[in-house]
Amino acid sequence: MLGVTSVVTPSQLRMKAGMLKSVLTGPISQMPKRWKTFTEFLDKNLAEHVIGHEPFIELNGACQKIQGKDLVQDSGLVAIYRQPETGNLLIPEKKAAELPKIVENLCRLHDNLARQKIPLLVCIIPDKPSLPDATFPEGYDFYARENLDSFIALAQAKELDCLDLRDKINTSSQFFKTDHHLKSTTAFVVAKDIVDWLRRNNVIDADTSFDPVREHYDEWLTPCRFIGSWGKRVGEIWSGDDDFVLMVPKFNNSFTVDMKALRSSVMHREGDFTHSILDLSVIESTDKYDNRWGVTLGHYDWEMVRIHNNNKHSTGKVMFIEDSFGLGTMPYVVPTVNELVMIDLRSFKDMTVTRFIAEEKPNAVVVVYNSQQLVLNNMFNF
C-alpha cells in the first residue's frame, strides 16, 4: 500500500519490549544505586579530604570550650565525654549482645587447636570505658565494664585460658588521654603476662633475659606530642594532647619483618628493634595531627605480619590474632620468641584462620583484642 513502508509485527514488539526490560532491569536499574554510592561518598569525604578540616575542628572545639561543655556529639561515636577530673576522653559503649556466641567461637577454636596440641590464650584487654574510674553522664550506653566482666565469667566457666587484666589495667592514666589505646608502658605490662603464659606452656624456654621487665628496657620520653583519634575529632583546644613514652630494649636484638597490607605486596624490613619493629616516622612530625600513637610497624592494620627473631637464644613460634591493642603489645613479646606471626581479621581474608593455623603450625596462639571488640563482634569468626 502507498505510504506504508513497514509493519511492526507482534514478535518484533515482543523483542523490543524484552530489550527495554533488560535495559531497565539491567544497567538502568543499577544507576540509582551507583548514584547513591557516589553522592554518599562525596557527602562523607568532601569535608575531611578536600577542604582540610583541622582548623575548623579546632574552631569548633574552641566554641565547645567557651560554652564549658564536657560532652561533644561526634560523628560516628555518638558522643565524646571529657572527664572533668582527669581530662580523659571517653565514649559510650553499648551492651554486648552476643557474648555467648563469642565464647562459643573461642571454644571451637580452642578445641581445634587442642587437637593439634596448640595452646590458646585469650587476652581481652580492658578498654578505657571499662575502667573503674571511667564515668559517663546518664542517659548514654555505658556497659563497657559489664561487658568485660560478663565475658571473663563466661570464658572462665568454659575453662578457656583467659588473661584477666582487670586488676592490672585499672586506671585511665594507663591510657592516652586523647586516644583509646594503651600507653606503651601499659602494653608492656600486658606483654609480660603473655610471656609468662608462653613460658608456663613451654612455648618458650626458661631464659628470661629478653622478658618485658623494666631492667631490660629503657623508658624513653620522646619529644613527640600527638592528638589521638578521639582528640582529632574534637580538636586540641578542647581535648588537649598526649606525650609519648616508648619502651626500648637495652639488650642486643635483630629482627626480620615481612608485612603485608590488604591488596598490597609484602614489605620487608631488617634491623634492630627501633628500625624494624618500630616506625619512628609516625612520631617525628611537629604537627600533632600527623603524629600517631601506633609506632609499632607504623600502625597500619596489616593483614599479616611475620617477624623472625634473629637472636638465636629465643625459641618458639607464636601466632597473634590481633587488633590494634595486640599491635601495641607485640613488640615486647617478640624478643622472647623465635618467630611471631600476626593476622588482623579485619583484613585477613585469604583463608580461614583454622586453615592458616594448620599451615603455619605455631606453638601457641594468642587472641589479643581490646574489650570493645566484644560489642563490635566482627573479629571472632575463626
Next chain:
Amino acid sequence: MLFSSPVFLFLFLPLVLLVYHVCLKQLAARNAFLLFVSLLFYAWGEPWFVLVMMFSIFVNYWIARGVSSIDKKNAFLVVMVVFNIGILFVFKYLAFTVRQINALFDLSLAVPTIALPIGISFFTFQAMSYVIDVYRGEVPVQKSMRNLGLYISLFPQLIAGPIVRYHDIVEELHDRKVSAGDFDDGVQRFVIGLAKKVLIANNVAIAADRVFGADVATLSCLTAWFGAIGYTLQIYFDFSGYSDMAIGLGKMFGFHFLENFNYPYVAKSVSEFWRRWHISLGRWFRDYVYFPLGGSRVATTRRLMLNLFIVWLLTGVWHGANWTFVLWGLWYCAFICFEKGLKMEPWLQKSRMIGHVYTLLVAVIGWVFFRSNTLGQGWEFVKRMFCAPSFSDGETAFLMHEYGVVVFLGMLFSCPCFKGKWFGQVVQGNWVYRIGCNALYMLIFLLSLSYVIKSSYNPFIYFNF
C-alpha cells in the same frame, strides 16, 4: 542534599553561582540551568523521587492549560485536586490510614511501606496554588513547562519552603536582574540562616532529643521544661533558619521570596503567633481553604468555628500522618476560636506580658505534642512539666551545664534584638560599624562551617513534610 552540608556549601552552590552569573547571560539559558540544577539537587538524596516531582510538574502543567480554557475548567480543577491530594495521600497518609482501619475494624490489611519523597507537601501545595490561581484568573497560565518546572522545583525553596505563590515570582521568571545589593543581602541572609540552623538548632536538638528520648516517667519538672523549651527553640531555628537560607539563595539568583517567619515567639496572642509562624502556609490555607469557606464573614459564630476547625484540622494533618499532629492543629484551633469567639485579641495585645506568657505557654505545650511519638507520650510529658514528683535532678544540672549557653542564646535571638531602628541607623551611617558587621558575618560563617564540617547531627525537621 542539605544546605548545611559540605557538598552544598563548597561544591554545589559555588559552581551553580559561577555558571549562572558568569557563563550564562540569557534568561532562558539561566532558567533552564536553574531547572537542571534544582532537579539535580532534589535527586541527590533519592534519585527516584525526582521522577515523582517531574510527573507532578507535567500533570499540573497540562491541568493548568485545561483550566485556563473556558470549557470544563471546573472539571480540570477537580482533577487537579484529586491528583495532587492523591499523590500526597499515597506517599504520606496511606500507611497511616491502613493502620487506623486495621485498628478500628480489627483487620490485618498489609500496611504499605512507601518512602516519603522529601518536600512533597511543599511542592504539591505550590503546584496546587498555581493551578487554583490560574483557575481564578489571578495569573496567566504558564505556557513554558520549563518555567513552570522551575517555579515548582527551584532548589532554594523546594524541600522546606517557603511555599512560594506563583504570582509572587511570575514576573521574575520572565525578567530578573541581580543587583549587587540583592546579592549582598542574599549572602548575609544565607549566613544568618546557616548559623541559626547549625549553631543553635542542631545543638538544642541534642538536648531536646535527650529529654524526649528518656523514659518520661523519670523526668523531673525542670528537665521536662528544659526539653520542651529546647524543642521550641529547635523547631524555630531549624525552620526559620532554612527559610532564611532559602530567601537568601533566592536573592542570589534574582528571586524575592516573601518572609516566612517574623519572630513568632514575641507574639501576644495565638492569632498573632500564626501571623508570624510559617507565614506562607498560613496564607495558603487562608486563601485556598478559609476564604472559600467564607472565612470570618459568615452569618453565625458556629459557622466561623466550623471554618476554623476545618482549617486547623487540615493544618495539623498537613504536618504529618499521626494523631499528635491532628491534636496539635486542633490545640491551636481551640485557642484561636477562644480568641475570636470572645474577641480577646485586643485585650491580649494591650496586656503585653499576660498575652506574651499565655502565647508562649500555648506554643510550648503545642510543640510537646508535635514532638511526641504518641498522644499518650505527649500527655505524660505535659503532666511532668506541671506536676512531676521531683522539681529538678542531676539530669537538669547536666542539661543546664552542657546546653544552658546555647538555650540562652536561642532565647535571646528568637527576639528581634538587632532589628531596632536605632541599630539600622547606626549601621547605615557608620563605616566602622559596617566593617565590624561584615567581620561579624564572616566570623559567624566560619563558626557555622566549623559545625558543618564536624557535625553529624544535621537533619532539617521540616524535611518530613
